[in-house]
Amino acid sequence: MKAAVLTAPGRIETIDDWPEPACGPHDVVVDVEGVGLCGSDLAVFHGRRLPPEMPWVMGHEGFGRITAVGSDVRDRSVGQSVVIEPNYACLKCADCLTGLTSACPHRAIVGLNAPGVLAERVALPTHFAHPVPDGLTGADLAAVEPYTVARAAVRRSGVTAADRCLVVGAGAQGLLVCLILSRLRIHPVVTEPHPLRLARAERLGATPDDGRTGFTYVFETSGHEAALHPAANRTAPGATVVLIGLNHHQLPFTTDDVVRRQLVLRGSMIYDHPGDFTTAIAELSQARPGAVVEARFPLHQAQQAFAGAAERAGKTWISIGDAEGSGRA
Ligand SMILES: [Zn+2]
Ligand SMILES: [Zn+2]
Structure with a gap:
C-alpha cells in the first residue's frame, strides 16, 4: 500500500x-x-x-x-x-x-x-x-485532534464567561482556542505577528491586540518563551496563565513575578x-x-x-x- x-x-x-x-x-x-x-x-x-x-x-x-x-x-x-x-x-x-x-x-x-x-x-x-x-x-x-487539544486546555483552565482572555499566537492551536472561547461567548484578544493568521483569528471572533491589560487568563500557544513574559505582565492579579505551546527553554519568570501577581501557571498536555x-x-x-x-x-x-x-x-x-x-x- x-x-x-x-x-x-x-x-x-x-x-x-x-x-x-x-x-x-x-x-x-x-x-x-x-x-x-x-x-x-x-x-x-x-x-x-x-x-x-x-x-x-x-x-x-x-x-x-x-x-x-x-x-x-x-x-x-x-x-x-x-x-x-x-x-x-x-x-x-x-x-x-x-x-x-x-x-x-x-x-x-x-x-x-x-x-x-x-x-x-x-x-x-x-x-x-x-x-x-x-x-x-x-x-x-x-x-x-488539535481541536480536542485546545478544548482540553480550555476545560482544564476553568475559564468562565466573565473572564478577560489573551491568546498568544494564532497558529492552528491559537486559532482553535479563539474559536472555542468565542463559542463560549468569551471573545479573546489575540497577539500574532503574521497578518493573515491574525485576520483568520478575527474571523473566529478574536480582537487584535490593542495593548490593553487586566487579563484574567492568558492562553500561551506559540511556544516562544519571549512572548510569555510580556503577556504575563499584562494580567490582573491572580490571573491564570495556561501553557499549551512547548519548548525547552527556562521560563522567563522570577518567583517575584509569580508571587506578587499571584499568578497560576497551568500546563495543559493533549487530552x-x-x-x-x-x-x-x-x-x-x-x-x-x-x-x-x-x-x-x-x-x-x-x-x-x-x-x-x-x-x-x-x-x-x-x-x-x-x-x-x-x-x-
Ligand atoms: Zn496534532
Ligand atoms: Zn497508562
Whole structure:
C-alpha cells in the first residue's frame, strides 16, 4: 500500500510498497482518508525530533472509514466513519486509572514513538477510533485532534464567561482556542505577528491586540518563551496563565513575578481518554474546526505539504485515496 515516509530530515517520499497493517483481535483497520499536519509533525520533519527509525511513517491527525474489525470487536463496524485519537494510553497504570491518560508513561504516541497514519490503511486499538457524525468536511475531520487539544486546555483552565482572555499566537492551536472561547461567548484578544493568521483569528471572533491589560487568563500557544513574559505582565492579579505551546527553554519568570501577581501557571498536555474526544466530537457539527484549515495536498505531494506548512496562514492537511485533491481546503 501507499505511505508517506520520512527518509531523512526534510525529505518525505511517497512509496507504494509499505506493508499492510496487521489487525489484532481488539483492533480495527481504518482506510485513511486524510491527515492533518501540526507542529510536532513538523518537528520530526525538520529533524528537531528524531523518530525511532527511518524510513518512518509520519502523521497523527487521521480520519477515515473502518474496513475491518478484529475478532473480539463488538462496538465498531465496517463502514463507520471515524477519527483517530493518536495517543494510545495503556488504561491500566496509576495515571490512567485516575483519568489522567495524558500522563500515561506507556502511551503510544502516533507518529513519534509509534508509526504514523500517513498511509492508505492503519490498524489501531478499537476505542481510539471514534465514530463521527455525517456532514463534516475533510477539513473539519483533519482538525478534530488539535481541536480536542485546545478544548482540553480550555476545560482544564476553568475559564468562565466573565473572564478577560489573551491568546498568544494564532497558529492552528491559537486559532482553535479563539474559536472555542468565542463559542463560549468569551471573545479573546489575540497577539500574532503574521497578518493573515491574525485576520483568520478575527474571523473566529478574536480582537487584535490593542495593548490593553487586566487579563484574567492568558492562553500561551506559540511556544516562544519571549512572548510569555510580556503577556504575563499584562494580567490582573491572580490571573491564570495556561501553557499549551512547548519548548525547552527556562521560563522567563522570577518567583517575584509569580508571587506578587499571584499568578497560576497551568500546563495543559493533549487530552484525556476518552472524555475529551467524545466531548469534542459531540460539538463538531456546531464548532466546525475546519475553519482553521488553509490548504490540502494529495499524498503524492506530501513533501510540498510538509515543506511549506510552517509558512501557511492556516492548517495544512493531506488527502488520501478517493478524497485526493489539492488546493484550498
Ligand atoms: Zn496534532
Ligand atoms: Zn497508562
